[in-house]
Amino acid sequence: MISEEKIEKLSFSDAPKIVTKKIPGPKSKEILEKELANETPTRIAPIGIPLVWDEAFGATFKDPDGNVFIDLSAGVAVNNVGHSHPEIVKVIRKECARLMHTPDGSAPHRQKLGEKLSEIAPGGLKGNVRMAYGLSGSSANEIAIKFARASTGKTIILAFQGAYHGSIGSTLTLTTSPTFRSKYRPFMPFIERLGPYPYCYRCPYNLTHPACDLQCAKYVEFQLTDPYGGIDVNNVAALILEPMQGEGGYVPTPPGWLEYIYNLCKRLGILIIDDEVQMGMGRTGKMFTVEHYGVEPDIITMGKALGGDLPFSAVLARKDIVEDLEPFSHVLTAAGNSMSCAVACKNIDLIKDGLLDRTTKLGAYTLRKCKELAKKRKIIGDVRGMGLGIALEMVRNRETKEPLQTGEMVRIVWALRDRGVFVLPCGRYDNILRVIPPLVISKSLINKAIKIISEV
Numbered sequence: 001m002i003s004e005e006k007i008e009k010l011s012f013s014d015a016p017k018i019v020t021k022k023i024p025g026p027k028s029k030e031i032l033e034k035e036l037a038n039e040t041p042t043r044i045a046p047i048g049i050p051l052v053w054d055e056a057f058g059a060t061f062k063d064p065d066g067n068v069f070i071d072l073s074a075g076v077a078v079n080n081v082g083h084s085h086p087e088i089v090k091v092i093r094k095e096c097a098r099l100m101h102t103p104d105g106s107a108p109h110r111q112k113l114g115e116k117l118s119e120i121a122p123g124g125l126k127g128n129v130r131m132a133y134g135l136s137g138s139s140a141n142e143i144a145i146k147f148a149r150a151s152t153g154k155t156i157i158l159a160f161q162g163a164y165h166g167s168i169g170s171t172l173t174l175t176t177s178p179t180f181r182s183k184y185r186p187f188m189p190f191i192e193r194l195g196p197y198p199y200c201y202r203c204p205y206n207l208t209h210p211a212c213d214l215q216c217a218k219y220v221e222f223q224l225t226d227p228y229g230g231i232d233v234n235n236v237a238a239l240i241l242e243p244m245q246g247e248g249g250y251v252p253t254p255p256g257w258l259e260y261i262y263n264l265c266k267r268l269g270i271l272i273i274d275d276e277v278q279m280g281m282g283r284t285g286k287m288f289t290v291e292h293y294g295v296e297p298d299i300i301t302m303g304k305a306l307g308g309d310l311p312f313s314a315v316l317a318r319k320d321i322v323e324d325l326e327p328f329s330h331v332l333t334a335a336g337n338s339m340s341c342a343v344a345c346k347n348i349d350l351i352k353d354g355l356l357d358r359t360t361k362l363g364a365y366t367l368r369k370c371k372e373l374a375k376k377r378k379i380i381g382d383v384r385g386m387g388l389g390i391a392l393e394m395v396r397n398r399e400t401k402e403p404l405q406t407g408e409m410v411r412i413v414w415a416l417r418d419r420g421v422f423v424l425p426c427g428r429y430d431n432i433l434r435v436i437p438p439l440v441i442s443k444s445l446i447n448k449a450i451k452i453i454s455e456v
Contacts, residue, residue: 001354002440010082010440011058016420016448017068023418025065028052049413051422056083059441061422070449072423074438077246077278077389080305081350082440088309091346095339102338104331109341113314116348121316122288123296129316130323133335137277137303138166140313141240144273144299145170146330148238151321152271156232158239161195162428164247165240165275174240177247177428192231194220197245198257201382201393202401209254217260224268238271238299243289246278249427250391250434252384253293262295271298271321277313281305282351282439285360285387292386308347312340355439362443363387366435369450377454379404390435392453393427403429415456421449 019025024032031052041047054064059082062068074080081088099107114131121129132147134140145157157174159165165174172180173187181187196204198216205215223229224236241261244252265272274297279289281302290297298321303313367383367390374380374392381395394404394412404412409425412433416423426432433453437446 002350002358004442007440008442008444010085011442011445012060012062012068015060015068015445016070016452017066018418018420019066023063023067024050024052025063025067027064031064045424048410049417049422049424051417058082058085059438059445067420069417069420069422070437070441070445072421072435072437072449074305074436076304076424077283077436078304079308080281080283080439081308081347081355082438084309085350085440087346087350088343091342092309092339095342099338101334102336104333104336107336107338107341109338109345110336113341113345116345117302117314117316120287120348120352121300122291123294125296125300125316125318128319129300130319132315132317132322132330133341134303134313134315134332135311135334136166136313137275137301138168138171139332139335140277140301140303140315141165141171141174141273141275142169143315143330143332144240144301144317145238147315147317147322147325148271148273148299150325150329152237154235154237155190156192156236157190158192158194158231158236158270160197160241160245161193162197162199162245162248162251163240163242164245164278165242175247192236194223194239197248197251198253199245199249199251200254201251201384210256214254214256214260217257217264220261221264224264224270233268233270236268236270238273239265240273240275242275242279243293244279244284244386244389246389247426249393249432250385250389250436252386255293258290258293258295262297273297273299273301275301277301277303279389281347282356282359283387283389283436285356285363287351287356289386305351306344306347307340308343310337310340310343312337312344314344351439359387359439362441362446363390365443366390366446366450369446370435373450373454385435388435388437388439388441391427392433392435394431394433403431406430412456416452419452419456421452 052063055062159174165171167180170188173191196216224233274290300316370383374383382393396402
């Protein structure tokens with residue numbers, strides 16, 4: 001189990017440190033101008049938050065001008081074990097000299113990864129899954145949809161309002177953010193929307209849990225069972241959902257809701273695809289977020305932190321769902337890279353080595369500190385989350401819950417950047433400051449970051 005002494009040594013010791021008068025500094029500004037001149041204007045981070053990454057370690061990173069930042073983004077929940085973890089770097093250095101790409105070929109690390117994923121699968125899926133690999137969360141979700149349709153012989157995929165499941169192909173259709181969707185119509189057919197998702201802070205029924213008696217879940221049941229509901233429930237292959245929505249605002253589902261939806265789908269013969277791409281791999285204090293709720297999905301998708309510093313994703317499907325799929329019917333050229341499999345194995349080992357319990361405890365501490373801050377700052381309307389997946393919802397008025405406008409959020413995010421704290425906003429109104437640092441962040445860095453947030 002990793003000690004707090006070692007944790008302290010896994011990040012740059014001088015973070016945060018700002019040495020330039022402006023950010024981006026002169027070297028960073030030159031890189032940004034040249035880089036963006038050669039790329040499409042579709043990117044988010046360097047345009048929305050002008051900044052250049054030059055070196056990263058643990059929960060910190062540096063820009064080319066010598067500024068040092070605390071990373072509260074974990075590369076968008078990718079670097080759960082930290083940037084450039086020494087053990088990960090060791091694996092990469094060793095394996096890149098031995099074997100990387102194969103033509104979908106077998107390799108020792110691929111075999112080991114399959115065994116590890118089967119071992120960590122939740123509940124009755126443990127030892128009862130088969131894997132397919134991808135290169136991103138989007139590709140994992142595409143594969144899961146493909147397998148669900150092939151297995152059931154049905155075509156419709158259901159997704160929730162507020163969801164983010166990717167930005168290409170069918171996953172773009174599943175995603176609801178107009179930022180990603182508005183200019184890329186038409187969308188894929190045979191996708192139906194359910195809702196509302198249980199966003200308790202902004203409940204459309206103006207009810208509170210548990211007195212609400214899960215009206216949002218009951219409305220989903222109405223959508224699926226009413227003869228005139230407009231959804232051909234007999235042709236539904238699967239429902240894909242996030243147990244805690246990520247890009248939708250770091251919205252955890254309330255007790256009882258997920259169980260209600262799972263039981264409903266089981267009764268109707270609908271497969272459940274659990275999207276753990278952003279919230280899995282220990283982010284909420286358990287290897288899979290769904291484990292907080294005691295329900296068992298049929299298919300799980302993983303990405304981001306599974307590969308960490310390398311792009312990698314996986315689909316874990318119950319054996320009976322995929323065992324009759326046609327041989328030779330699925331391929332993805334660069335998937336299953338041997339070095340990436342080795343790194344994924346090490347990421348799993350590092351998270352199992354005490355980081356789950358640590359994330360639970362440090363997450364509770366961070367959540368408490370954020371709630372204490374909210375009592376002093378009326379601009380914070382709500383604080384919520386699990387583990388080190390925490391949202392601060394920013395509002396103009398606590399009574400009306402009017403969201404902070406985009407320009408005001410940009411000012412806050414830039415001000416934090418200028419003080420050495422990097423945070424990425426999210427949410428339906430882009431008014432969420434999400435605190436999602438690497439799970440190896442020290443308590444001292446958490447305290448420094450929250451202090452800076454309180455001063456902005």
